[in-house]
Amino acid sequence: MTNNHAHQDGDNATLTIDGSEEAAAPAPSKRRLESRKRILAAARKLFVERGYHATRPQDISKLAGVGHGTFYLHFADKFDCFLSFAEDASAELEAFIEEHLADVNTLDEGIREVLKAIFEFSAENAGVLAAALTDINVLATGETDKKMPVDRWAEQWADIVRKWSEEGVAAADVDPMFAGHFIVGIIRQGGAYAHRAGIDQAEAIEKMSRAITRTLRPNN
């Protein structure tokens, strides 16, 4: 728990080694990055398969093919590892969505495309989304400089809603930040329900996009 080697600045791959805070340390070696990558891949697999409770650091390091102590050189503890997994998954989802939004302009089309991308991502990465968007504060309380993936996502939606509002596409009385969070809530809950209930994807997308557009533009 006092091991400083695992101290990281968010997603930035640059390590800041304690005792030399003025100068950024050189980029980590290929080997180090490879080890970290393998650990995270193993962690992802196990967190999704077994859940947080039953996943042990020793299982992660074994599956990753690294020594048990290596786990602690990269992460402070299981929670820290989970957080990185969640952040990585969240970033992947965001990138995935960006690709699908490249040629989209209208609000309706945009929402529909995002939902499609989310379902597609979920199909290829079963269980990852729920983990990525879980309430981190339920797992561990206290100050963390890392922003929860779900909040980051909601803020991105807020930016989009703000833009739509300026273009007159979304209603003027819509609070972008709240709207961003509502959209995330609808997607999280609706998506989880659709998946669990085995509901047809097209149907789910239809219903979710309708609900979302209605919160943004009531006269629909």
Next chain:
Amino acid sequence: MTNNHAHQDGDNATLTIDGSEEAAAPAPSKRRLESRKRILAAARKLFVERGYHATRPQDISKLAGVGHGTFYLHFADKFDCFLSFAEDASAELEAFIEEHLADVNTLDEGIREVLKAIFEFSAENAGVLAAALTDINVLATGETDKKMPVDRWAEQWADIVRKWSEEGVAAADVDPMFAGHFIVGIIRQGGAYAHRAGIDQAEAIEKMSRAITRTLRPNN
């Protein structure tokens, strides 16, 4: 993990002791119920304060004033205890909301009252709501006969929406089950954001109820 003494049927206080499945065992004694109650109270406090990761069974039993082994007489493990805590909290919230819905008839008024009740409950039980509604599957996978609190809640909303739909208060094209989940998503996400951002309660309620009514009744 093979200790059958902690085998429980949901919330029902009646124990079924293995080996005598045909006959229900007598109700647990006051002492047993008292111990369980104390353990759950301690668990609640610690899960909320420290989060799941940092809460240890030994801390729970100590705070509860019972022996360390007593914890395992009541719960299979930490997760099992968490699940019971979440279920209890969820049931409390539901009861709290019921009280506040007693004299309510219109859709708008109903939603507003529910939101008020939720904020009130959250103020008196900081952190409990998030824990109660968290994604259990992220903590532990596998078959469980217990329904997630958040799903139960969404289903109750679905019943309400169904009723509103029949009365022509909610739009006919609204799918009650999806709507129930959307409402829960909006409340969860919107409530968490409002709390974290220190937003005025009246403002939050206004924005959340507006979003909810718009998903149910677009011409608003």
Next chain:
DNA sequence: GTTGAATCTGACAATTTGTCAACATTCAAC
């Protein structure tokens, strides 16, 4: 008071987490 069932306790076994000295690998300078 005695009996026996129910329930609890905490010592200890079993398991897991976390540490770090020793070792292995990499890489730049020569």
Next chain:
DNA sequence: GTTGAATGTTGACAAATTGTCAGATTCAAC
């Protein structure tokens, strides 16, 4: 190619936690 410093890893073992259960305590019935 060799050298030596820097970096990264390993797994034995210390420390901590989880889980078990023989013995202790409680309580209701007689």
